[in-house]
Amino acid sequence: MDQHIAESIGRPDLIRLEDRLVCLRFETMKAVSALAAVRHLLDTGAVRPGDTLLDSSSGIYAYALALACHRYGMRCHIVGSTTVDHTLRTQLAVLGATLEQMEPCSDLRLDQKRRVERIHEILAEHPEYHWMRQYHDDVHYAGYRAVADRIRAETGADGLTVVGGVGSGASTGALARYLREAGGDVELVGVQPYGSVTFGAGHVADPEIIIAGIGSSIPFGNVAHEQYDTVHWISFEAARAGSVDLLRRHAVFAGLSAGAGYLAARHERDRAPRRTVLFVAADTGHRYVDTVYAGHREALPVSALAPREVADRGELALPWSRMAWNRAPAPGEARVPRPGGRLTRTA
Numbered sequence: 297m298d299q300h301i302a303e304s305i306g307r308p309d310l311i312r313l314e315d316r317l318v319c320l321r322f323e324t325m326k327a328v329s330a331l332a333a334v335r336h337l338l339d340t341g342a343v344r345p346g347d348t349l350l351d352s353s354s355g356i357y358a359y360a361l362a363l364a365c366h367r368y369g370m371r372c373h374i375v376g377s378t379t380v381d382h383t384l385r386t387q388l389a390v391l392g393a394t395l396e397q398m399e400p401c402s403d404l405r406l407d408q409k410r411r412v413e414r415i416h417e418i419l420a421e422h423p424e425y426h427w428m429r430q431y432h433d434d435v436h437y438a439g440y441r442a443v444a445d446r447i448r449a450e451t452g453a454d455g456l457t458v459v460g461g462v463g464s465g466a467s468t469g470a471l472a473r474y475l476r477e478a479g480g481d482v483e484l485v486g487v488q489p490y491g492s493v494t495f496g497a498g499h500v501a502d503p504e505i506i507i508a509g510i511g512s513s514i515p516f517g518n519v520a521h522e523q524y525d526t527v528h529w530i531s532f533e534a535a536r537a538g539s540v541d542l543l544r545r546h547a548v549f550a551g552l553s554a555g556a557g558y559l560a561a562r563h564e565r566d567r568a569p570r571r572t573v574l575f576v577a578a579d580t581g582h583r584y585v586d587t588v589y590a591g592h593r594e595a596l597p598v599s600a601l602a603p604r605e606v607a608d609r610g611e612l613a614l615p616w617s618r619m620a621w622n623r624a625p626a627p628g629e630a631r632v633p634r635p636g637g638r639l640t641r642t643a
């Protein structure tokens with residue numbers, strides 16, 4: 297029996313949708329990651345019960361951290377982007393977490409930059425607060441070990457391809473790291489929106505909305521580029537086609553990054569006849585009813601979509617591109633600058 301709902305929410309469902317196509321479905325991802333991270337900080341004495349944990353989030357990490365703080369008797373302060381909606385705002389308030397929401401801003405780079413600046417202001421006023429740094433501190437990997445163990449037990453980890461959207465990089469990076477540790481033949485496929493610098497596509501814009509939670513306009517230390525075999529860049533339009541098809545064909549009501557992952561996973565499954573492909577569905581579809589599902593009649597059929605294979609990022613084009621990454625290091629625009637001036641991947 298679970299001792300707190302954060303444990304229940306942290307445990308995903310594994311659903312075999314079709315032959316060699318498995319969905320790793322979370323009600324809301326990152327609960328397992330935030331719980332393990334806070335537990336580790338308490339165990340190592342980095343924080344004490346009652347301390348305030350601080351971070352910036354566009355949504356599901358805020359909820360996960362608030363749950364972990366509720367579980368361990370900590371205070372929680374979030375600097376949220378405009379994508380924190382009414383439902384989440386209300387839940388956070390009742391859970392006792394405080395939220396500062398930034399003014400609406402259509403420029404993702406500016407929005408992220410302003411949130412980081414605000415964090416620094418808060419830390420200057422409250423040096424006793426602990427900044428969680430979900431995008432940089434690999435304490436966020438640990439919780440996914442239990443998920444990897446379950447995948448290994450139920451799906452097998454030999455001839456397995458893991459597909460997922462890359463935001464902080466913790467979920468996909470951790471699953472690949474822990475699945476590979478046991479020696480299985482595991483491939484990792486990252487999914488990105490256009491315009492994200494993480495795998496060097498800052499130069500291609502998607503005229504429609506960005507996919508919440510994945511991609512970035514600034515470098516993140518938690519992305520382990522050397523773990524990824526392949527990268528797909530998927531537009532809003534193609535991701536919506538995936539989300540609608542996932543609900544229509546398999547009755548899975550999930551978010552936009554899940555739709556993009558599903559599209560990429562179907563393609564990877566079809567091109568590798570001996571591999572099982574697992575994709576991550578990080579959240580449910582509720583947040584996306586108006587922006588994604590309301591337009592279901594206009595959604596393109598997934599059979600009409602195929603990726604453009606590119607050998608070089610200069611060839612990237614909407615609505616969907618695929619490139620072999622071959623476990624290469626971070627491209628220049630995604631390297632995290634260190635205070636001393638040298639560049640490093642982990643902050």
Ligand SMILES: Cc1ncc(COP(=O)(O)O)c(C=O)c1O
Nearest residue numbers: 462463464465466467509553578
């Ligand atoms: C909806 C959604 N999908 C995918 C991700 C990516 O997860 P990660 O940060 O572990 O890369 C996020 C992260 O915020 C998210 O909100």
